[in-house]
Amino acid sequence: MRDRPDIVLTRHFFTSLFDAGFLSDEGAESLKRALLGSLAVAIAAGLLLARVFRVKYLMLSAGPVDNYARELLADHAFLIAVPMWFVAGAVALVGHSLFPDERDFRILMAEPLSRLTIFAAKLASLLLFVGLFIAGTHVALLPLAALTMVGAAKTGSILTAAMALAVSSLSASLFAAFAVVAVHGLLVLFAPRERLLAFSGVVRGVLIGVLALSLPLIARLPATAVAFASDAWWLPWTPPAWFVGLERWLLGDGRRAALAAEAAIATVLVLIVSVASYLLLYRRFDRVMLQPASSQSRGGWSRSLDQWVGHAPVRHAIRRFVSITIRRSLLHQGLIVGLIAAAGGFVLNSLLSVNGWNEPLDTRGRSPLILTLLWAPMTMMFLAIPAIRLALSVPLDLRSNWVFRMTEDVAGRAEVAAATVRIVLTLGVAVPLALLGPVQWWVLGPSAAPIIALEALFGWLVVEWVMADWGRIPFTCSYIPGKGFVPHMFAKGFASYLVFTLGTTVILRVSLGRPRVVVVVALIVGVAAGTLSLRRTRHTPLTPLMFDDELPTDVNPLRLSAD
Amino acid sequence: MVASPGLAPERAIGGPAASAGSVGSSPMLQAHELTKRYGGLLALDRVSFELRPGEIVGYLGPNGSGKSTTVNLVVGLFEPSAGDLSLCGIRASEDPIAYKRRIGYVPEEPSLYAHLTASDYLMLVGRLRRMPSRTLRTRVRELLRLFQLHDSGYRSMTTFSKGMRQRVLVASALLHNPDLLVLDEPFSGLDVNAGLLLRTLLGILASQGRMIFFSTHRFDMVEKLCSRVIVLSSGRVVLERRVADFDREGPDSLEETFVRATQQPDFAPLARQIVDTIAGA
Numbered sequence: 084m085r086d087r088p089d090i091v092l093t094r095h096f097f098t099s100l101f102d103a104g105f106l107s108d109e110g111a112e113s114l115k116r117a118l119l120g121s122l123a124v125a126i127a128a129g130l131l132l133a134r135v136f137r138v139k140y141l142m143l144s145a146g147p148v149d150n151y152a153r154e155l156l157a158d159h160a161f162l163i164a165v166p167m168w169f170v171a172g173a174v175a176l177v178g179h180s181l182f183p184d185e186r187d188f189r190i191l192m193a194e195p196l197s198r199l200t201i202f203a204a205k206l207a208s209l210l211l212f213v214g215l216f217i218a219g220t221h222v223a224l225l226p227l228a229a230l231t232m233v234g235a236a237k238t239g240s241i242l243t244a245a246m247a248l249a250v251s252s253l254s255a256s257l258f259a260a261f262a263v264v265a266v267h268g269l270l271v272l273f274a275p276r277e278r279l280l281a282f283s284g285v286v287r288g289v290l291i292g293v294l295a296l297s298l299p300l301i302a303r304l305p306a307t308a309v310a311f312a313s314d315a316w317w318l319p320w321t322p323p324a325w326f327v328g329l330e331r332w333l334l335g336d337g338r339r340a341a342l343a344a345e346a347a348i349a350t351v352l353v354l355i356v357s358v359a360s361y362l363l364l365y366r367r368f369d370r371v372m373l374q375p376a377s378s379q380s381r382g383g384w385s386r387s388l389d390q391w392v393g394h395a396p397v398r399h400a401i402r403r404f405v406s407i408t409i410r411r412s413l414l415h416q417g418l419i420v421g422l423i424a425a426a427g428g429f430v431l432n433s434l435l436s437v438n439g440w441n442e443p444l445d446t447r448g449r450s451p452l453i454l455t456l457l458w459a460p461m462t463m464m465f466l467a468i469p470a471i472r473l474a475l476s477v478p479l480d481l482r483s484n485w486v487f488r489m490t491e492d493v494a495g496r497a498e499v500a501a502a503t504v505r506i507v508l509t510l511g512v513a514v515p516l517a518l519l520g521p522v523q524w525w526v527l528g529p530s531a532a533p534i535i536a537l538e539a540l541f542g543w544l545v546v547e548w549v550m551a552d553w554g555r556i557p558f559t560c561s562y563i564p565g566k567g568f569v570p571h572m573f574a575k576g577f578a579s580y581l582v583f584t585l586g587t588t589v590i591l592r593v594s595l596g597r598p599r600v601v602v603v604v605a606l607i608v609g610v611a612a613g614t615l616s617l618r619r620t621r622h623t624p625l626t627p628l629m630f631d632d633e634l635p636t637d638v639n640p641l642r643l644s645a646d
Numbered sequence: 647m648v649a650s651p652g653l654a655p656e657r658a659i660g661g662p663a664a665s666a667g668s669v670g671s672s673p674m675l676q677a678h679e680l681t682k683r684y685g686g687l688l689a690l691d692r693v694s695f696e697l698r699p700g701e702i703v704g705y706l707g708p709n710g711s712g713k714s715t716t717v718n719l720v721v722g723l724f725e726p727s728a729g730d731l732s733l734c735g736i737r738a739s740e741d742p743i744a745y746k747r748r749i750g751y752v753p754e755e756p757s758l759y760a761h762l763t764a765s766d767y768l769m770l771v772g773r774l775r776r777m778p779s780r781t782l783r784t785r786v787r788e789l790l791r792l793f794q795l796h797d798s799g800y801r802s803m804t805t806f807s808k809g810m811r812q813r814v815l816v817a818s819a820l821l822h823n824p825d826l827l828v829l830d831e832p833f834s835g836l837d838v839n840a841g842l843l844l845r846t847l848l849g850i851l852a853s854q855g856r857m858i859f860f861s862t863h864r865f866d867m868v869e870k871l872c873s874r875v876i877v878l879s880s881g882r883v884v885l886e887r888r889v890a891d892f893d894r895e896g897p898d899s900l901e902e903t904f905v906r907a908t909q910q911p912d913f914a915p916l917a918r919q920i921v922d923t924i925a926g927a
């Protein structure tokens with residue numbers, strides 16, 4: 084039985100779902116163990132959540148039924164959203180393996196296997212994978228779900244309520260999983276074959292970014308009882324709310340029928356698209372054969388680029404290498420998009436919490452909205468810049484770095500540093516400002532322009548500071564994590580964060596609407612950043628590039644003796 | 647002829663003296679008393695050899711004899727624990743960048759960034775070697791065509807076979823027209839046609855005055871391609887001889903001499919044991 088081809092193939096596909104494409108065999112094994120371990124952590128986290136909510140439900144069970152019913156909707160939205168997030172995240176991470184691909188076509192079609200066996204095994208492995216995550220997250224949240232049922236006896240049968248929640252939550256998780264499958268299915272079927280890899284990378288990046296950004300929104304769901312009670316405008320746009328509607332509709336609440344209908348339509352739709360994608364691909368398996376991108380004729384802009392590149396070919400080579408790696412390496416794309424989005428999520432949470440969005444703006448007073456708006460990009464940049472530095476430090480296929488070792492030259496070292504700083508500036512400064520600048524403009528009007536320019540200068544200063552000792556080509560140097568004394572690093576990082584964000588927020592607040600102050604601050608910050616940049620430009624050609632990470636050579640003595 | 651800063655001179659070495667298959671008189675690659683230690687392990691023990699323009703030197707040795715260590719030292723990836731290397735008068739210890747600029751290298755394992763396309767990879771290598779944009783683009787396109795990679799050249803190399811990756815590596819080693827070509831098992835994974843092409847190509851490159859240092863396990867390739875052979879055993883050179891001096895067959899053939907020089911055991915009993923084992927099964 085275990086050796087039947089379909090079972091063997093299903094097992095192979097299932098195992099390969101845990102190999103994100105960058106792991107060795109040992110790494111994939113260790114990832115599997117880590118995932119099983121994380122299930123235990125999830126259960127512990129579920130118990131912790133139940134403890135956090137315990138007091139609230141003890142009070143609600145003693146209070147009026149209406150209060151309980153109102154709070155229940157928001158908490159169930161949270162209970163439904165958490166598994167949705169985990170399941171969608173897991174499926175998004177294995178987006179490259181959701182459908183039989185070119186490698187499967189080349190290798191498996193040459194074996195005595197029917198196409199049906201291959202597709203059935205792939206689908207079975209996917210269902211097993213999704214089922215594993217759905218089961219894991221639901222088991223972890225079982226204590227909290229049980230806690231929310233404490234007062235259900237007042238509104239009806241506990242068993243009926245539990246069944247309704249289970250059906251809704253499982254449907255929601257299925258929807259989340261198959262929404263990702265459907266997106267990839269449409270991509271496989273309709274994206275031009277020569278651009279499939281590029282499109283797939285972009286979709287994966289967008290999904291990871293959206294998921295990371297949605298985390299703070301999910302965390303806020305338990306506080307949305309009033310929104311549910313008043314049928315807030317955003318409920319029909321929020322998938323967890325659809326499935327809360329489904330739950331209520333199953334319990335006989337006709338007021339939520341519209342939300343329930345949305346849940347049903349969305350689930351059926353993504354299932355249809357997913358199944359149809361499988362069926363269409365089954366009929367046209369040759370579609371997975373990628374086609375080479377044609378070497379397009381190069382226009383005038385490209386020739387100008389070449390002329391410009393001719394002066395700094397190494398810089399261009401490094402920028403292109405980094406950009407392709409970020410697009411195609413799941414690990415690096417996940418790290419960079421995930422870390423930027425996590426910083427964005429932190430800032431978004433603060434922006435959503437602040438009052439004053441609907442009030443007239445007082446630019447002279449101490450409006451919390453203005454302070455938060457000025458604080459937001461500085462925080463996002465401060466968190467994103469070191470995170471991007473970290474992501475660029477994580478190596479990719481170290482055995483292949485010989486090509487960089489062999490081609491290193493003195494002028495190239497400066498070009499490498501310049502290219503890397505430019506990348507960090509783009510991702511760590513330009514992206515946060517592109518996201519938050521329009522919000523600042525919307526709230527502050529034209530007076531936001533000089534402020535955004537100042538923020539860019541502060542960002543440049545942080546980049547030059549953080550990258551001052553960068554002496555490597557991104558992704559090519561071995562990496563030893565936790566080289567420093569971790570508590571010391573955290574304390575230092577947190578203190579720097581407080582000083583930087585509070586200090587810059589105050590400076591920006593003082594500069595708002597005062598052009599002379601803006602000019603003075605811009606001059607000071609610009610000169611400081613320029614000095615660091617000049618120092619780096621002079622210093623880097625003298626230092627060979629690093630390809631092997633080193634432990635710190637300076638010893639920090641404990642100084643236990645009296646002398 | 648003056649070379650452009652990042653590029654090896656078109657034919658700075660060899661010149662007329664090395665043309666038409668003749669071997670230049672003065673050595674251009676000199677390895678002197680190369681020694682490499684890894685901790686307490688002596689991997690290479692005072693190895694010395696020379697290469698002249700137009701020479702193809704085969705580097706033979708059993709596994710663990712120090713072949714790959716020598717290759718890594720010659721291409722400048724490792725620094726020797728003792729000894730010295732110089733290429734065209736440039737000492738590796740004094741100016742490693744100028745030294746490495748004149749070398750093209752094909753590693754044993756097809757180690758390349760497989761998430762890039764073949765075209766991306768060659769463009770990356772060319773830019774790192776500061777080749778002029780226009781020359782680079784034309785050369786990449788032509789090399790992809792000549793190595794029959796054009797159809798796959800714009801696709802990620804993750805799906806490439808070992809032979810295809812090997813062809814990309816050979817193309818990248820030739821891209822900047824190097825003076826010294828260092829090849830570590832270059833025929834590994836190549837199909838018959840690609841193998842024949844590479845063999846012919848190496849012959850022509852040598853006839854034009856380039857030096858080729860060729861580490862391999864294949865006696866037939868050494869006999870067909872090389873002018874001289876160096877045999878390494880336990881980190882020491884145990885034999886150095888012109889290939890023409892070996893007999894085709896018999897006790898003085900390259901293979902028999904290699905077995906004697908490296909003190910290989912008699913494999914016949916072991917082979918018989920294997921046959922007995924599978925026959926018994």
